[in-house]
Structures are given as C-alpha cells and as structure tokens.
Amino acid sequence: MALDRWIALIILGICLAYGYAAWFTMDGSLAPFMRRNPVWPSTFPKVLSVIGIVLSTVILLGLEKSEPKSADIDYRRLGDYQLWQAMALLGLMVAYALCLRPVGFLISTSAFLIVGALILGERKWYILLPVAFIATGSVWYLVQQVLGIFLRPLPAIFGV
Secondary structure, three states: OOHHHHHHHHHHHHHHHHHHHHHHHHHHHOOHHHHHOOOOOOHHHHHHHHHHHHHHHHHHHOOOOOOOOOOOOOHHHHHHHOHHHHHHHHHHHHHHHHHHHHHOHHHHHHHHHHHHHHHHOOOOHHHHHHHHHHHHHHHHHHHHHHOOOOOOOOOHHHOO
16 A cells, blocks of 8 residues: 555544544533534534545545556655655644743744744745744734634743
C-alpha cells in the first residue's frame, strides 16, 4: 500500500475517534437550556469528523486518482522530499502550543506565522511582517471582542 493510503488510514482512525467523542460524549454535559439550541458546541467537531472520514476514505479507496500515475511517494526515498521542513513545522506547532499561555496570543501567534513562513522559504519581510501582524490582530479581535472568548493577548507579567 502506498504511503498516502497509510496516512489516510491513520487520519481515518483519528477522525473516527474524534467523531465518536463529538457525537456521543460532548453533548452529555450540556445545560438543559442549551439542548434546545439548533447549534451546539459539538456541531463544528461533528462536521469536521464527517468531512475527515469522507475525505480519508476517498484517499484510502483511491477514488481521487483519475488515472494511474507513477508519481506516488516512494517511502524508500523520504530524504528527497525535504523532510526537515515538515519536522521543523511539527516542532514549531508543539512550541506554539506550549508558549500560547505563558507568552500570550499576540506574540506567540505572530512568531509562529513568521517562523513558519521562514521555514517554508518566504524571504519578503515587507510582506511577511504586516501579514502576520494583521492576521494575528484580526483573529485576536474576532475571538476576544466579537465572540467574547478570553485570550490572553500578552504575557502574564504585563498584567493583562
């Protein structure tokens, strides 16, 4: 079996577990008045799990391939696929998750976007910096002010 199908099988297992949690365990602790709402907190996870299950099944069954190609990923030559970028991005995601609370949303997200773009090869600083700062500020404003969900914008030492 090709590498993309093995990855699709792993993603299918993750989506099945996520879907089970979304469909059967998340709604048990809802308050009685929320049970009448048309959209529950588990609605988006349910949609994500169904989309993930469908797409990974399509890849697993090979339905996305229109004609047979010999350009499949050769797992014996993984070193030729710039594996360091993927590993660096995974490490950056872990560092971002660990730094989100102590460093604050604005600094950690901006740093994540800037360093991630540098890993992927972006070198135009005059584009990279404004886009990272505007995207970070916009997301923080939408989550904090519009949705009313508290995100610590700066490190705790600043008293915010």
